[in-house]
């Protein structure tokens with residue numbers, strides 16, 4: 380019997396058969412942690428009696444969550460991570476040269492098609508956009524991967540998701556993944572992998588695929604995989620820091636089931652508080668008033684996202700009483716957005732532009748919400764208290780919807796602003 | 799791992815996420831006793847103050863969904879809880895609990911029948927959960943052999959330590 384993409388990649392990195400349900404020891408191509416997860420990983424690493432990471436070019440620390448540091452405690456935490464990275468001589472980038480890990484690593488050629496990647500952060504699944512089996516783990520698992528160059532994985536069953544039809548210009552990768560979440564729910568793919576297919580993918584920008592793969596974990600999935608096509612391969616080739624071997628699923632691969640979406644019939648959607656699967660068409664949400672808009676994060680802080688938001692904002696003003704915070708997810712994105720004039724579009728509109736950081740996405744800093752406030756955010760989670768006060772509310776949407784909402788001061792379908 | 803776990807049930811619903819278990823704003827410490835003070839604070843601000851040593855968190859499906867933070871099982875341990883019983887666990891939380899030594903039991907029947915405050919007893923060696931109020935007895939399915947082996951060796955750190963020693967010899 381053929382193999383799904385998940386099982387094929389695991390098999391290529393393991394001595395075992397890697398059939399579904401089997402627990403395999405798997406070779407790891409890249410392993411990373413951030414400013415929050417590195418200190419506990421470093422402590423576990425020491426407890427394991429490990430001295431050196433298995434390969435200094437394949438192990439990385441990225442300070443991105445509470446950086447540039449918001450207070451003394453976060454500065455101490457980042458310092459412990461920095462000291463560990465420097466003492467190991469492993470990959471490390473300082474604030475000013477890094478970005479949100481899941482945007483920075485693939486764009487810098489460290490996560491590549493056919494790879495097995497583990498990260499001490501749940502959105503590690505973002506790397507699936509390029510055809511890597513990339514999955515999030517905790518700090519102790521990550522420390523084990525740093526020490527051994529190996530991890531254990533249970534080969535997951537796979538749900539296939541087909542996006543068919545011609546994508547209207549106001550439908551983004553975010554609307555596609557939110558539509559999937561609305562249908563299958565936050566437990567819909569628990570312990571499983573998602574594999575994406577369908578003719579709508581050919582014209583879907585790589586940036587939008589990152590958005591879709593990023594939120595696979597919101598359905599509980601271990602990984603969200605795009606079989607690499609020419610666009611993904613040329614993206615990876617032009618950036619790769621090392622050789623790689625892409626892997627594809629077999630034609631007769633066994634899928635648990637297939638979910639089909641007609642992208643041509645989709646409307647812009649939003650996830651209402653307090654769950655990413657509480658999804659409805661934006662026009663059916665009753666236009667709630669908002670206090671803040673956040674455009675950024677590892678979900679939607681890439682160039683396509685910033686360009687989409689700038690397209691809506693150009694020549695318009697953020698509504699009175701609304702704060703709009705734009706955070707490119709990396710310096711590559713920041714600099715391109717500067718060169719292309721997008722950053723000026725935002726500041727002319729009365730928005731804030733910040734340096735790359737996770738910042739408000741997890742209620743860290745640069746845009747924390749007060750009790751009673753409501754935010755439209757392009758990030759991936761709207762759990763209670765995610766962006767600040769447990770009495771605040773977060774609505775998840777695409778960069779187009781977020782920008783349209785900033786201008787209207789209410790949750791707004793982008794088609795209603797562009798008109 | 800083999801001793802009897804006993805305590806009162808604190809019952810939560812489905813999809814208890816890691817931001818509820820320990821909010822992101824508290825993630826500037828990795829010390830379990832510090833994290834324990836904020837455990838479940840956005841779900842129940844009184845939880846950490848009122849929980850007694852040995853008490854048990856009982857929840858529905860998908861417990862621990864959300865972020866990869868190992869701080870979540872640590873906060874539960876730091877609050878004094880002896881274990882978590884749920885209908886099912888989110889994948890990363892499941893790994894983190896095993897790695898950090900927080901006992902977890904997947905048992906939909908025991909989870910569904912528990913009410914707030916019930917006295918619950920878990921015998922991990924026998925794989926049995928007993929609800930003292932209702933008298934209900936519920937078997938727990940054992941872990942797959944590889945995970946049993948991890949638990950037997952005391953978690954992931956001792957396993958890696960042995961593996962590294964083996965490699966140094968080779």
Ligand code: SF4
Nearest residue numbers: 479676677737740741
């Ligand atoms: S941007 Fe948000 S979701 Fe992404 S890594 Fe940072 S905190 Fe996590």
